[in-house]
Amino acid sequence: MRLDLRRYAKPLAESALSVLIGVAVGTLLVILAGYSPVVFFKALFGGAFRSRNAFLDTLSYMVPLTLTAISFAVAARASVFNIGAEGQMYIGALVANAIGVMALPNGAHQVVAILAAFLAGGLWGWIAGILKAKRQVNEVVSTIMLNWLAFYLVNYVATYHLYDPKAPYKTEYVRETARLPELIPRTSLTLDWVLTILIAFLMFFLVWKTSLGYEIRATGINPTAAEYGGVDPSKVISISMFLSGGAGGLAGAFLVLGRFGFITTTLTNILNWGFDGIAVSLVGRNHPIGILFSALFFALLYNGALEVQVATATGGKTGVPIELVLAVMGIIVIAVAVPGLWDMVQERLLLRRKRVEVRGEAAGTVGGE
């Protein structure tokens, strides 16, 4: 309730350390593959700043990263491991696309498309929630299966119903009335960026300031105590999975209504953001404010990786593909899973200092634990 900076210092240090380990391993891989680490680093961290447009582009990447991370985080607060943001995002994108091609007045059009995508993504997430609450189905299994189902569902509708007759590899463009206005003309930074930041604060308010949030957190930490406290854990789990799916759905809607205006029939332009969200959320400690910063960092990394692919493709060599970011994210997530990472490092440092002291005193006893 009251801000205690020391409480945030350790998680912050641990996240930073995890990121460091991830980037270090990524760098090692690049060196092993025979590329110059200097070129790699300059591109990775300079890529986002090479031009005004590149920087604004980076900011706009925050949108799907933040929303899919929130999707993960809301469920995680109820101790549900939702790795279905990916599929929830597909569903949201499809619904936004389908509504976007209809004829509706500007203003209302975006609102209807966004709300419908939220609802559809929410329902998709709710399926996993209700299966867990009522049938004890492990959410990791169910959300992965739902991801595949969403993929083929969207693939089917896009291929047979929503395709663009002039370019059948993709869906029809959504109408201008449904597009989100650009914040800065002729850039990819659209209104959804502002909405996303608002949603992050909304999540903060919901989880820490409302009764529902209290019940979500209580269920996540100790479901039997929550039950004693008058909470119906299965209801809370379904609600949090609905909200979670809704956030995933919004990610898809914003990609369609903002950046792209369409999806390809094999979904190639929106793939993987949902999985990235897991790393973003974990590094942001499943906290909406942490997620905003973590999303900014990963957006920089993502845009940097685009530049890496170009910069490393010199002298006849193939450029390092952008999927490297995924591998780096994987390492980061693994590092996050190590408990007390920071404590371990601190202990090592402490031990070394102790040893030095002991050596200095010539004779000394080292205490127990």
Added chain:
Amino acid sequence: MAEYAIEMRGMVKIYPGGTVALKGVDFAVREGEIHGLLGENGAGKTTLMEILYGTRSPTEGEIFVRGRRVEIRSPRDAMALGIGMVHQHFTLIPVFTALENVVLGDEPVRSAGLLDVQAARARVEELMDQTGLHVPLDEPVENLSTGERQRIEILKMLYRNADILILDEPTAVLTPLETKELFAFLKRMRGEGKTIVFITHKLREVKAITDRVTVLRKGEVVGTVDTAEVSMEELARMMVGREVLFELEKKPREPEEPKLIVEDLWVRGEGGDYAVKGVSFEVRGGEIFGIAGVEGNGQTELVEAITGLRLPDRGRVLLAGEDVTGARPHHLYARGLGHIPEDRHRRGIILEFTVAENSILGLQRLPPFMNKWGVLQESVVRDWARKVVERFEIDTPGIDAPASALSGGNQQKLIVGREIMKDPKVVVAAQPTRGLDVAATEYIRRTLLRMRDEGRAVLLVSADLDEVLMLSDRVGVMYEGELMGVVRPEEVTLEEIGMMMGGVRLEDIKSGGAKAEAESTGG
């Protein structure tokens, strides 16, 4: 042979959180004696013995077994030295059979690691005949009674040829009759040359069975004495560090109309079988109704069914005249129920939540804590939390501290305070003083009596027989899901209560017929 079977010198244990459990304890047990280890909850008895058994590592200190310095890093090391331990919370695998539990870790095998079930059975059956401890070998342990489980634990030790036996509060789960049998068994074991460490906080047991006793207080040894040379009063003073006045003042009080009525309640347990079989009773305003009985006889399920945490199959529960059978907890709280749950870490408190957050657990959806938009009213919550902390003298760094920063006693005070501040008509208190030190125990007991004097109906469920008899106006004894009878503490003997705990009905005791029968089967 060395004089001491076990000698522990300068034992220090500091837990990772910084809690100092042992502050340099010296402890020695003679070969072939029954040595009592006496102390309050939290005095360090269990920690000391777990170090000896290798389940905890000491921060400092030396251990000698029969005069030889040893390092005990795991139970395996302890077993190799002939040390066995029966933990207070049994360490049996619930889904394994008794046979599997006994042989686990030292299984007879044929070639290629294949289990030799026949050999295992033969060895264990022989052991059962030798010791007179019999249990059904092929039943999963989860279906057995606590008395049977304890026998399995003892068999486990003896199967490994342990000759130094540690028993941690072994009587907590036994009826008086079973306790008598256990004591007879332990004396027989002593006769066979075994050395026994008997952990307890009950003075009567120390006097009944031990040869010598070491008293621990707050991680330090107060003294080791020959049992025959000290009185109970002296032992009590050593244990608590002051005169213990366990005479709580209980004013006579005329009970009012019934506020909690339970009618023919049937409740299923985890396994699906009935754990509560047709229990009926009523609790009046201004009355404490106690439920005694060995743990695991349906008390937990009964409490859960009354407090909305478990759906009864049949029967009714009436709260202040209203039928609330099967109602959910929040519904019951709104109608005047307060519940001090059995296991505070599992149910009563959320350790990672702050004191303030914990102070409204169960109230989070009620005005004035929540407004009509579903938003928590932070200032209301904080004021409330401050009041709970003040009124119940909770020792906490502040209302924003996590509940995990509080001692067990203060956590329990927080729960009790929260439930009482709700101004309930009916209070259900399950094992309210378990694991607390004497000061906190006294505080909680006084609070329960005060609630009774204020005209509330109190249902007290406790495995501590002394506690139930001391506080209650009427006591019901539970055995295998049924009430054996309801009595007034001042009108019943300990033997009669003990027989009811062992499954004899009150009417049978009164008619006298079953009395002789029960005694003839007793040890």
Added chain:
Amino acid sequence: MQVAELLRFLLYPTFYAGMLRMMVPITLGAVGEIISERSGVVNIGLEGIMMLGALVSTYVGHFTGSMVLAVVSGLVVGLAAGFLHAGIAVNLAGDQIIDGVGLNLFAVGIGEVLLYLTWGSFATSPQLPPEVRVPSIHGFSPFVVLTLLVAAATWVVVEKTRWGLRLKAVGEDPVAAEAAGIDVFKVRTIATVVGSLLTASAGVFLSLDWLGAYTKNISAGRGFIALALVVFSRWNPLTALLGGLIFGFLFQLSQSIPSGVVPDQILWALPYLVTLLISAGFLAKARPPGAVGRPYKRV
């Protein structure tokens, strides 16, 4: 008559060969995970371990031309992943789910990077030469036999041996197991590594036997289907084998129905839908090992 025409494929042995092929990776993964979960350790990273096993064995096979080296290297990856997971989940008492998810992400990413950097394709490696591929014996993949043997042997070990009793004890109640003198950390580490090894062998099967190449997303969710199969089987390796055959039949069915009858997407989606429905229908009553997913700490 139309239906009979459509289902003609049920008459051909190729259908059943395909069904067995489908059965192999999910069953190997499931049996491996059963061993791991019986000790109390969940490994969500099955998918990633399968991918890495397939990737590395393809890579080594491509450049050395040796089948033995290819197989061994794939298994070594399994060992490494097992020790990594055991290190984090068992010895450091870390979060069992998170590091598995991390491994899955890593595997997808590194697979794509290596595919592109090595062979310049985002979709597939070139076909491996025949001498690197695992030869079939009388038209049957040796992996089919291996899978049957592994499932049966695992059952015997778990139910009939001293080691199985200790494995189950550790997974049900590590505190009680420790008190009985069992080294919880050792048992859990071994179980995790063995489980990971079997899962990696499923990956080796995918690349060196079935496909003869590494393709993008080669495991296609099979790691997760194996996880569902574990619960379906109620942690019994023989039931897992049976479940593997049922799943294999359904998967092969979805691929055998001729194109054009129903949209392809519906057929492709069928296995995942079936997995979801089976999970929802069968799993409710299953009782997992008592301590599964919970790290064990000594104080």
